[in-house]
Amino acid sequence: MTNDARPPGPVLQARGISKVFGGVRALSEVDFTLGEGEAHALVGENGAGKSTLIKVLTGVHRPDAGEVLLSGEPRTFTRPLEAQRAGISTIYQEVNLIPLMSAAQNVYLGREPRTALGLVDTRAMERQAAALMDSYGIEVDVRRPLRTLGLGAQQMVALARAVSIDARVVIMDEPTSSLEPREVRTLFDVIGRLRAQGIAIVYVSHRMDELYEVCERVSVLRDGRLVHTGDLADLPRLELVAMMLGRSASEMAGSGVTEFGDQEHTQAGEPVLVAEHLTRKHEIEDVALSVRPGEVLGLGGLLGAGRSETLKAVAGAMPLDRGHVSLDGKRVRSGSVPAAIRAGVVLLPEDRKAEGIIPNLSVRENIVLAALPRLSRLGFTSRRRQDAVVRTMMDRLHIKASSPEQPVSELSGGNQQKVMIARWLAMSPRVLLLDEPTRGIDVGAKAEVQSLVDELAREGLGIVLVSSELEEVIEGADRMVVLKDGAVVAELTGEDITEDRLMAALSTQTTAPEPGAALEEASRG
Numbered sequence: 001m002t003n004d005a006r007p008p009g010p011v012l013q014a015r016g017i018s019k020v021f022g023g024v025r026a027l028s029e030v031d032f033t034l035g036e037g038e039a040h041a042l043v044g045e046n047g048a049g050k051s052t053l054i055k056v057l058t059g060v061h062r063p064d065a066g067e068v069l070l071s072g073e074p075r076t077f078t079r080p081l082e083a084q085r086a087g088i089s090t091i092y093q094e095v096n097l098i099p100l101m102s103a104a105q106n107v108y109l110g111r112e113p114r115t116a117l118g119l120v121d122t123r124a125m126e127r128q129a130a131a132l133m134d135s136y137g138i139e140v141d142v143r144r145p146l147r148t149l150g151l152g153a154q155q156m157v158a159l160a161r162a163v164s165i166d167a168r169v170v171i172m173d174e175p176t177s178s179l180e181p182r183e184v185r186t187l188f189d190v191i192g193r194l195r196a197q198g199i200a201i202v203y204v205s206h207r208m209d210e211l212y213e214v215c216e217r218v219s220v221l222r223d224g225r226l227v228h229t230g231d232l233a234d235l236p237r238l239e240l241v242a243m244m245l246g247r248s249a250s251e252m253a254g255s256g257v258t259e260f261g262d263q264e265h266t267q268a269g270e271p272v273l274v275a276e277h278l279t280r281k282h283e284i285e286d287v288a289l290s291v292r293p294g295e296v297l298g299l300g301g302l303l304g305a306g307r308s309e310t311l312k313a314v315a316g317a318m319p320l321d322r323g324h325v326s327l328d329g330k331r332v333r334s335g336s337v338p339a340a341i342r343a344g345v346v347l348l349p350e351d352r353k354a355e356g357i358i359p360n361l362s363v364r365e366n367i368v369l370a371a372l373p374r375l376s377r378l379g380f381t382s383r384r385r386q387d388a389v390v391r392t393m394m395d396r397l398h399i400k401a402s403s404p405e406q407p408v409s410e411l412s413g414g415n416q417q418k419v420m421i422a423r424w425l426a427m428s429p430r431v432l433l434l435d436e437p438t439r440g441i442d443v444g445a446k447a448e449v450q451s452l453v454d455e456l457a458r459e460g461l462g463i464v465l466v467s468s469e470l471e472e473v474i475e476g477a478d479r480m481v482v483l484k485d486g487a488v489v490a491e492l493t494g495e496d497i498t499e500d501r502l503m504a505a506l507s508t509q510t511t512a513p514e515p516g517a518a519l520e521e522a523s524r525g
Contacts, residue, residue, distance in 0.1 A: 011036045011200050012057065012088070012169050016066035019052055021410060024402050026052040028224045029066070034169065039191060039201040041211045041232060044221035044244055045442040047400055047412035050204055053221070054171055057202075058090050059083040070168075087168035091158050091175050099147035103140055104129035107161045132160055136190045150304065151178035151351065159187065163194060170194060171202040174440045176210060177468075180302060188214060206442050208237050222246055245444050269293060270329075272462045273345065273431045275314050278323035283309045284486040287323075291431055291462040296453065298477025299466045300502050306486035307466045308350055311433045314464070315347035316340035327430060341370065344430030348420055348437055350466075352413075356420045359409035363401050364390045366408045366419050371426040393422035398448060414445025421452070431462040438472065450476065470499050482506065 014032040018025070027049045034040050044050050055061045057068060059077025067074050070086055077083040080090075097106040104126045105112075113124040129142040138156045146154055155178050162170050176184045191201055191214055203215050211218065212232060220228040220243045228235075228243050271290035278287040284306045291297045299307040312318035314325050319335040325345070326332065333339035340346075349355035358366055368375060368386045375385045390404050397418040401411055408419055417437065424432060434453065438446040453476060457463055467473045473480065480497050482490040482505045490505035492498075 010034060010069075011071055012202075013069040013072075014053065014057060014066065015069065017053065017056055017063045017068075018065040019056060019061060019063055022402055022406070026224050027056070027063075030221070030224070030226045031229075032057075032219055032226070033229075034200045034202060036200055037195045037198045038217065039195060039203055039215045041215035041218040042202055042204045042221070043206070043211065043218060043240070045412075045414070045444045047223075047415065048221040048244070048442070049224040050221055051173070051412070052224075054090065054173065054202070054204070057083070058088055058171065084165060087166060088171070089162040089165055089167040089169070090171040090173065091155070091162050092173050097146055097154065097158055097161070100145055102126075102143055103146055103149065103153075103157045104142040106146055106157055107132065107142070107164055109161070111165070129160070132164055136160065136163070136193065137186050138190075152180055152183045155179060156183060156186070159190060163190070163199075167199060169200045169202065171204070173204045174206070175203075176205065176207065177436075177440045180304070180468075184210075206440070206446070208240070211240075212237070220244060241443055244442065272328060273314070274326045275310075276323060276326075278310065278313045278325075279321050280309070280313065280318060281321055282486075283318070284313060284483075287313070287483070287486070287488055289464075289481050289488070291464060293430075293460045293462055294457050296457050296463045296465055296476055296478050298473040298480040298497070299464060299483060300473060300480045300492070300505075301483035302506065305483040307483055308435050309486065310483065311347055311435050311464065311466060314340070315345055315433055317347060341427065341429075344428075345433065346370075346424040346427060346429045346431070347433040348417075348424065348435060350435040350439065352416055352420055357408050357416050359407070361408060362405045363394070363399065363408050363411070363419055364404035367393055367404075367422045367426060370423050374427075389426050393426060396425075397422050397452065412441075412445075414441035414449075417441055417445070417449065421449070425456075429461065431464070432456065433464045435466045436468060437465070438467065438469070470502070474499060474502070 010033045012034040014030060017027050017030045019027040030049065030053060032053065042050050042053070052061065056063050059080045059082050062078070068077070069075065075086060077086070098109065101109070107129045108125050113121045113128065115121045126142050133140050133142060138160060140149065140153050140156060146157060149157070155175065159175070175187060179187060194201060203211070205211055215232050217230065218232045218235065218240065219226060220240070222244065269292065272293050273291045276288050279285055287306070287310050289297065299310060301307050309318060313320055316332070316335055316337045316339055324331050324334060327343040327345060332343045332345065358369065364386065367390050371389065372381060375382055375389065394401070394404065399418045399422065400415050408416060411419065437453070438449050441449070450472070453463060453465065465473055465476055474497055477497055480492040480502070481488055482492065482502060484506055492501055
């Protein structure tokens with residue numbers, strides 16, 4: 001999806017942009033130029049300055065130095081609405097819409113069509129929203145409340161809103177992180193149509209395949225500085241990753257697909273966790289699984305197969321129609337998150353913004369939040385014990401923050417993810433459920449999280465891993481339970497955990513195994 005003709009002129013420019021937060025320099029004299037109809041990749045590790053630059057371009061932050069130009073004219077945006085009205089629209093990784101409103105209401109929020117009496121014309125709004133979705137090949141029932149749609153569908157609604165405001169520039173921040181392959185193809189088709197209309201795209205993603213398919217130029221940020229701008233086709237992937245990490249291409253040459261270790265983990269004794277007959281109507285059906293100490297169990301399947309629902313059921317976050325979970329042979333009260341946590345089962349959720357971090361609290365408060373009862377005596381909380389836990393976790397997980405008191409919302413996505421992991425490790429869990437643990441984080445942070453999963457398994461923690469990146473779950477799992485339409489359809493172990501075997505299971509198996517079959521097979525080892 002490239003455009004052979006060089007864009008006729010810059011539609012958006014940033015010149016010498018610098019920004020400092022509390023003594024920490026987030027951007028240092030960054031230049032950025034976006035041509036009309038161009039798709040431009042903006043890459044870098046988490047904390048490199050990508051989000052800060054986007055927020056400067058869209059009026060969230062005022063730069064301390066430098067200027068922003070739109071079609072050659074200097075512009076000063078004091079709030080995002082001003083940038084939006086000027087034609088700069090943004091699609092964020094975490095969908096930033098209103099869950100209780102319909103898809104149509106979200107698309108036209110603040111721009112609703114009106115009747116002659118000045119009332120909102122709901123029928124016209126739904127008709128226009130449906131036509132807009134259809135014109136871009138997006139399949140969404142625009143009358144449904146946004147919260148009833150999957151994350152992928154919500155992201156497509158956000159895309160429709162972005163392109164409906166006469167945008168000249170659309171900034172896409174990890175737009176495919178919640179999309180299934182079919183939706184990704186739809187997104188790429190939309191990008192092609194936008195570019196044909198002269199709309200410029202700023203594309204932020206950590207997925208190399210997407211960058212090389214969608215974009216023609218790339219800008220690389222590292223530690224708040226611009227380290228490279230040029231044609232993407234002239235830049236080998238290994239060299240691009242090396243630039244992001246500040247390493248040489250020769251250093252990167254020996255690195256594999258993931259940072260998971262090659263050796264299998266030592267899985268000792270009986271299963272620490274056993275789940276049987278987990279069932280919730282229209283969500284999951286008779287799911288059974290087990291996890292041994294020191295084992296990484298992967299849940300394979302496509303988006304919507306029931307992977308996240310299974311994790312929520314095990315963690316007590318989703319009520320069940322039937323079924324139960326046992327830890328060390330003792331049943332855990334169903335549908336109770338506190339009961340699961342007390343038993344030693346904790347969940348790292350897929351959506352860290354909505355279900356994970358508490359943005360208004362500090363790094364320290366986010367880490368110790370769940371462990372406060374353990375750190376208290378006679379109703380009083382020990383700050384000394386809190387600080388000890390926080391120091392240990394920040395050192396172990398290499399969390400980058402100016403101090404433990406920095407608001408967690410100011411951290412990069414990768415560091416926010418580490419804070420969430422730290423919160424649960426502070427509870428000394430027996431089983432850690434990881435739902436998309438590397439979603440939307442850079443290659444460096446991703447490698448650190450993958451290495452941490454390996455390390456925790458070697459220490460005897462039972463881990464259940466869900467990832468939409470096939471390489472990650474295939475490389476990381478000792479055993480894989482494959483889900484389709486909410487039911488277990490296969491189980492893969494050892495050398496059978498391959499992409500071919502996984503896809504064969506998903507395409508040929510149409511009915512679930514006998515209830516408990518996967519569990520019995522796992523118990524036999």
